[in-house]
Amino acid sequence: MARHIAIVEDEAAIRHNYEDALRRYGYQVSGFADRDSALAALKRRLPDLVIIDVGLGDEVEGGFDLCRELRGLSKSLPIIFLTARDSDLDVISGLRLGADDYLTKDISIQHLVARVVALFRRVEALSGGGRDEQLLERGPLKFSVERMEVSWNGAAVPVTVTEFWILHSLIRHPGHVRTRAQLMDDASVLVDDQTITSHIKRIRRKFVAVDPSFDQLDTVYGAGYRWKPVGASEGA
């Protein structure tokens, strides 16, 4: 049975384009132009994934409200935010809306589909399990590529899909500097330096929330970032 994706986007052209693209990949898609109609329909039947635009018509942050309401309906429903503004990303993170990923609208459809696929894979892995896990371990860090789960000292760190890929790119070569451009490629986000910086900052914050002494994400000024192996001395 095809997975059901709901798109809430007030801009009809974008909505239709996304709908068409996702249908082409075999998903069942329903589009909604505003919060009320979306909520009414989604209450009747929850989709497998929701893509929400932050600004819905006159409601500048209508997407946030919708997200909260949907979280009220289901804790596990995967949600992707679409936004035209980078600053919204901080709001999403700061509000702890429980979004599973957030994307800016300048993302290509291929990238969008890749995110959707990644999210479904995570959901599958979480529910089904079973398969051989590709598990990366870096000291206290456990990194499950299949389930897109990250834990530090046994405690789960709730990273989004984008953050997951950035982190993945860093820990594959511990101690090596990854430039911002490399991180962008690896995480399939076509954004700029500034966005990478804020992503790194958010990842750091999430780890620090679990372990206040976390200091593994190192900024290499002028170059990029690196994962400092635990126990390695400064500057190694």
Add this chain to the structure above:
Amino acid sequence: MKLKSKLVALSLLTLLLPWSGWKLLQELERYLRETQETSLLASARLVASAIPLEFQTRLLFAPDLYVRLRELAHQPSLDGYADDWPQSGQRLEFQSGDGTVGVGVLAGSHAERLYVLLEVSREGDRRRSFPSADSIADQLTLLIRSPRGLLRYRISPGAPGPLQLRSETGEAGQGEGFWLDTPAGFRVELSLPGGGEDSDISFMVTDLPAEWPGRGQWVSLMPEWRRLSEWLTGFAGGSSRVWLVDREGWVLADSGSPATRAGSLAPPAPQTTWLQRLAYRVVAGSRTDLREEWPAEPLRLTDRAVAEALAGREAISWTQDFDTAVARNTAGVPVTLDGRTRAAIVVQSSSDGLLLVTNRALGRLVFTTLALAFGLAAGLWYFASRLSRRVRRLSGAVSRAMEDRVDPESLPLRRDRDELGELARNNEKLLRAVADYSQYLQTLAGKLSHELQTPLAITRSSLDNLSSQRLDADSRRFLERAREGVERQTAIVRAMSEASRLEAAIGAAEWGRVDLAELVARCFAGYQTLRAGRRLALESTGGQMPLQCAPDLLAQALDKLVDNALSLTGPDDEVIVSLSRAGGAYHLAVRNTGSRLPDGFRDRLFDSLVSMRERRGAEPHLGLGLYIVRLVVAAHHGEVSARNLPGEAGVEFLIRLPAD
């Protein structure tokens, strides 16, 4: 010239006030003088023409040679010294024909006795000249002729000391005296019978080789003409004094000083301070001789006016006593009898009144005008410094407000009601307008980019969808072109929103204490890895450079400058990052060879959306890089500047960061 200096210079003009007052005062004083001179001369003429016939006769028949018979208030002690004689300097002098012997004569009367002091001086010491002439010692012969008879004394002491005199011609001639040798000769002081009234004396100094003066030359003893004095008193006014002097200036009659005249209404001598005296000398000094105080009872007048009058001309002179500051105006008028100037009438007025008037007027004038001038100057100075301070405050505030174009501080003085207040209000309006405009410009990019995102997303998603369709080669080619265009638009939109996102990032940046030297070194290591093949160099003075900063932002600013330098120059040009400490600031500079800043734009180089690149590359360039640098540096309270290095050596961008 500053405003304050101008006003102060202007206020100095008020000092012309006392100067003109001083000139006026001199005029006034001169006028008062002239009035007084005229009246003084007039009264002198009147006196001269009104001398009673009796005295005219006496003047006509006055003896040729006489010595003034002083009325001595005290009996002089017979000791050969003239100290106790009043005005001993005023004496009759004789000189021998060859000039080798001189005799000075003083005569006075006291208590019916005649006192005579004779001083004989010679050139050279007689005893040394004529050591063998002891037998003929100094000898003085004195003759006194009076209605009572003739007395003759021969004075020839064996040794200096007291003398007893006996007349050789009569019995009633007992006298005494004192002989004193002096370095130049000798002095004899004698006390003789008779008061000396109507007497003549004659004396003879016997000396080798000659006798002198010649025998039979008589010197009259002339007492004051008392009756004439009384008559003159009638002419002397409240503050003036009248004399009749003979051809030698000897006083024959004296009205007496105003202070000593009985029943006089003369005002007491004014009490003047040294300041007033000085003031008077300043005003009238050039026309007033300063001289010793006049004796109360002068025996002989030597004033300039007197000398002139005795020479036959009317004259006026002004003198001022050195100590008492009394100014005297002396007028002399010749008394001509029988075609010859026989005597002179001298009228003198102590012009204390004039002095006082002058002083008081001067004092008031000086005080008033100086007070006014200084008051005015102080007022102007205060006004000027206040004005200048206000202008400076306003100008400082305006230039500060200019720096922060986004939110200019409110200006001082804008509540003031004068022109400066208006200027401040207008300036504030202008600044607000500029700030609004700057704000608009700066947010324009962000807003535009946000608005452009949605249509761009539509285009891109449509193109994405289109590309998944089955397309022929031509359509695919067009699709690729469209995609290329969209990518460029996307890059533009991203660049446009970068600045506004950076502002948000500055607010959220993490601050900490970092060693700037290490930060720069690490950045530089990054550039070396990323830009291998380019000529890069790091100049650092070494040592720790602790700084409270946002390292992410500083690194980003440095990135921009290095990027800028690298992208504007070719592979052969060198880019140097240098870090040093200068005073209380760190200097972080990026220099490169091979490029040059265009003239004229330098002030706006760090503004948003200003690009001065002459080459147009494929990448859109919106001129935000240096704007970001400015934002970062401003967040660190530093400054950034750019300049062409001297001699086409390249360009330097300099960031100054204040050390804590």
